[in-house]
Amino acid sequence: MALLGVVLLLSIAVGAKSMPLGDVWSGLLHRDATEYAVVHRMRLPRTLLGLIAGAALGVAGAVMQALTRNPLADPGLLGINAGASAAVATAAAFLGVTAIGGYVWFALLGAAVVTALVYAVGGGRGATPARLALAGAALNATLYSYVSAVMLLDTASLERLRFWTVGSLASADSATVTRVLPFILVGLLVALGAARPLNALALGDDAARALGARPALIRAAVIVAVTLLCGAATAACGPIVFVGLLVPHLVRALTGPDLRWLLPYCAVLAPVLLLGADVLGRVLGRPGELQVGMVTAVLGGPLFLWLVTRGRVAHP
């Protein structure tokens, strides 16, 4: 929590023009301060978006790993974010939908279709981690080439979505935040509500049913939650990889496999990682900035390899 507080402040303070913490404070609180405009119109929405999108991706990754009993499950790696992206690109290029209010629905639809598809192709219950990851990788590649093709054909949408497709918090304004917030809140609530049943399901379908849990219902709830979380997060900031994969693994080392602890911790630590990466991107990319999606990919890859080689990737 303290860590989250620090990153939140940093995210408001650090930018193309950094300000001392004192100014952040006055910018937050005093309407007549010179920093007010920067803080409220740019930094604050951006930070809030990082907060909710991070929580969404972290929790989505954790429940996916639990549901599929697959340590490699991640909304990025399994192509769910790519599905949302492809739907948004389609909407932007062919239907002229360019405002977040419109394409959040397409993002949700794309996420839903890919979630269902990857689950079916990956073989549902009998899915081995490798099979699911492969199905996801194939979908990912296909969908991203589609997104690239659409953008090449239509330069106008390329211009609009160029940063978005690598994953960025930069375009955040308060409209974006308020548009996706309800979806993410509902998704988080559903996911947290599923924590205890998912604990039962983690023991195997038969064991879960013997305990009085209903696997089909739990799966449906989790798929709804993942769709809402990934669709809304992707609509707002583009596809961001590794947050949903890494954070649950890091947190599991801290809390153990009990989802009632794991999920809340992910909801707090994932924004720390995402906003930390965003701040880092602003510092490294000066005078411009690096998109947060690039930073998480560049940092996340090696970090994940490190986890794997240390044998910390536990089956959920």
Added chain:
Amino acid sequence: MHPGSSRLGGTALTLAYDRRVIAEDLTVAVPDRSFTVIIGPNACGKSTLLRALSRMLRPSTGAVLLDGRDIHEVPARKVARTLGLLPQTSVAPDGISVAELVARGRYPHQGLLRQWSREDERVVEESMAATGVADLADRPVDELSGGQRQRVWIAMALAQQTPLLLLDEPTTYLDIAHQIEILDLCARLHEEQGRTLVAVLHDLNHAARYATHLIAMRDGRVVASGEPASVVTADLVADVFGLPCRVIDDPETGTPLVIPAARRRSAAPAPEPA
């Protein structure tokens, strides 16, 4: 309850996976407070019957009755407080401790508003003590031996506090000493705690020694049921398993002991290996 009463049974069951029919017109009753063991050759439908009795499989026709009601019409949580199951395959999440896994057996006793309580704590400790895993409470399950792990899963089922406990091949994959250890544990749960146990076992002699009630199946039908002494006869073993044998008294317990006929006695002596 009088001796002939039964809380769990099935009438006129048709059991099928998709369209493959395993059993038709199957009627069974589990006597109250018995240690019932279902035996029969591979693919005779004994595990399928256990799955139906534990509502893992919905019968195509007929009904499994729990306390007189169709088990599929009783709320899942209520069934889970009456009838526990040790499935053939379960998964322990990596890194979960013994105490944590056993605690998950409290699932049907908890809810959103009723979280972890003293009572839960007490039941978990008792269950670990009854199965002899109390000393392992803080150990990760994935570091245990097969026999220890099976006792932990039984502890989890015990923590569910169900008067009826179903076990699907609880001794498979265990060596002989651990098989006996698990069966002794089952017998203790039956005798000392008064639970009704239903198990599928492969080993006829184990079944004959530990069961108070046997159900012998072949080709999806119940061929015989009753006390081991009346069910396990040379004729029945020949009929059900196609195995010529003698049945003698187990020198340890006096229960029937199946001695398969030696091949050499009936056939010509095997040629010496070259």
